[in-house]
Structure formats: C-alpha cells, structure tokens
Amino acid sequence: MKNLSEKICLGTAQFGLDYGINNTRGKIPKNEVFKILEYALQNGIEFIDTAYAYGDSEKVLGDFIKNNPNGKKFKIISKIPNVENIDKAIEETFTNLSVDKLYGYLVHNFNSFLENTKIFDTLLSLKHMGKVEKIGFSLYYPEEYYKIKDLEIDILQIPYSIFDQRFCNFFEEFKDKKIEVHARSVFLQGLIFKKPEELKGKFSKLKDKLLYINFLSKELDIPLNAIFLNFVLMNENLDKVVIGVDSLENLKENIDSLKFHKDIVKIFSKIIELRETDEEIIIPTKWG
DSSP states (O other): OHHHHTTEEEEOHHHHSOOOTTOOSOSOOHHHHHHHHHHHHHTTOOEEEOOTTSTTHHHHHHHHHHHOGGGGGOEEEEEEOOOSOHHHHHHHHHHHHTOSOEEEEEESOHHHHHHOTHHHHHHHHHHHTTSEEEEEEEOSOHHHHHTTTTSOOSEEEEEOSSSOOTTGGGHHHHHHTTOEEEEEOTTGGGGGGSOGGGOOGGGGGGHHHHHHHHHHHHHHTOOHHHHHHHHHHTOTTOSEEEEEOSSHHHHHHHHHGGGGHHHHHHHHHHHGGGOOOOHHHHOGGGOO
C-alpha cells in the first residue's frame, strides 16, 4: 500500500481555487488542507504539484511548511506562469512556498512558451543556480513534444487516463531520454464520477464506456475511483500520478482504493480498450 502511495503526487488546484467539474463545495478550507497534507505525509505521499496560477495554493502550502516540521519533507513541483513580470512571479512562488529550492519547475502554458521561448532559459538558469532540481513542461497535446524534444527536459507532465492514452507512443522515447513522466487528469477533473445517464451533449459519447466501467465496478465490488487510479498506477512508464482531492475524506478514499490494485490487473485488458480519441471530451480546456 505505502509503496503504491509513494507514486502519488498530490495536486493542489483545489487548495487555491474552486476547481473541478464535479466539485460542489468549492475551495477547501485551510484547516482541512493542513489535515490533508499531514495525512498525505503519514501515508508516504511526499510529492506536491502546484502552480502560481492556482489562486493562493502556493501560499497555503507555504503556511503549512512554515508551521509544520514535517512540511520540509515535501518535494514540490510548481509551474511558471504566463505573466509579463516573470522574475517577480518566480520570487513570489519561492516566498509563498517558504522554500529555497523546488524539486521541479515547469512551463505551465505551452502557447506562452511559443510566444516567448526565453521562459525556458529562465528555468535553465534557475536549475544551474541550484534553485530548481528538475525543469520541464506541462503538455496537453502530443504534437507539442515535437517542438521541445531537443531541449534539456527533466520532467514532463502529461494527461493520461483510461480514456486519454494519446501520449503512449512516446513512452519509450521518454524512458530512453531519462525524462521523468508525471500523469495528470486521471479522473478527468471528476467527469468520470458523473452518472452516465446525466452525460449530455458531446459528453454523451462517453456514456456507454462509463456505463461499462460502472458495471465492472458493481460486479467486482470495486469503487470507481479504484479502477481509474490503479489503471494509471499500473503503467510502469509513469513515475508519478498527480491526483487532486476535494476533501480529507476524498484523499482517504483514494489511498484506500490502492488495496484493489491486484484486482485491476485482472481486468486491465478490458479497460485499456476504452480509450477515447475525441479531444473535445478528454481535454478539459476544450469543455468551455
């Protein structure tokens, strides 16, 4: 259990924003965030994913790190924003997080990189100064990788789930280049927890696939989140799996779901065939 949880990286968008299609309660209260972070550490989760753009997420994390002796154990990955004054934003990130060094720093917005490629030079400079251990990109589309493949990349964060398997053809190359791969959008921002019969418009294309997974969930008595999370954790090409939570209870449910790992191995061949190719459905930024 603990070994599997060590592969989890805790996403923190909900710590600073009202985030997620299935999130009904909004931003998580600060006192509960602290309980979530403490529980994560107790269960072997030491990687944190955040960003300058996630509201006051970095500040909340920094307050925990300042006030909790165990907070220094966290390896934090943040993302550089698309703003005019990059230097000021970087300074704010380090100040807000109460850290002298980041484990990872990624380009958050690929289009902003295309408009200003010097943003990556800034990351390289931070790495060479010893303020950041690893640098890289958060990607949405496989074709974006072709434009950066010759750069000095340590980490790539990519979407990957039962439905979104678009990056699979690159896994061998990532491994050859020793690029650390972090998967996100495991639960498609909570879309997979909606009742299949409630899916309307473009999302109705997912209805039959989601009905089938719900059927497997009931037939095998395995929670839905366990099927989606363990499917991704099974992929040996992935170094970390980023999951967001909207409550302490939600984190406990996800950690508890790891006990079903061997059961998911048995149905892997059934669920890997459920990939979806319609980007209007599997890319949240296209939802509108």
